[in-house]
Structures are given as structure tokens and as C-alpha cells.
Amino acid sequence: MRRTTVRGPVLRWAAMLLAGTLLLTGLVWFTIASDDRFARSAPQMEAVARTLGKDEVLGRRTIGALTFDTVFWDGDVVVFHLSGTHRAYFYSPDRRPGDSSPVWGPWYTFVSDPH
Secondary structure: OOOOOOHHHHHHHHHHHHHHHHHHHHHHHHHHHHHHHHHHHHHHHHHHHHHOOOOOEEOOEEEOOEEEEEEEEEOOEEEEEEOOOOEEEEEOOOOOOOOOEEEEOOEEEEEOOOO
């Protein structure tokens, strides 16, 4: 008697389901980890923002648990450009910068679309 197997399609679906689950878990973990690193770094970042001169540009440095390519004033906003990403944090106690999302207090985030 012949045995019918469905292992090929079943294994393929199982592999896709596992890969999707791992991807989703990784994205959630990264988001939580990123928010946690920001929360731990925000007091140190605020200290830098308050002492940074208007014409001063800081190069690559780690502040708290985050690494930034540059830190600089842009008008009345201090920009912390995250290293290796298209994301930046803004310190702006007086107003909400355009195209940004509030994080908490005087902090905002911006994600640029490179395309």
C-alpha cells in the first residue's frame, strides 16, 4: 500500500510560520529595547543638550546606552542623530518640532525615509 505524504507543504508552512514568529518577536524586542535604552539615557542626553553651545557640533559618541553620530543645534532644537539609523531624538522644551512624534516630556523622535 502507498503512503500519502504531505510533509513538503506542511514543513514549508511550518517554516514560514516559525520565521514570521521570530521576526515579529525580534521587532517587538528591538522596539522595547530601544525605548528602554532611551529611558535610561534621557537624563544624560538632557544634560548634554543643556550645556551644548549653539555653534558646537559633537561627533560620534555614546551617551548613556545610545550611540549618536552627531549632536547639534538646529534652530531651537537639539538633535541627537542615532548612529547607523535614519532616526533622531530631539530635545525641545519650548515647542514640538515638525514631523516628529512625542516620546515624553521635552523629547521627540523623528524617522526619515531614505527613499
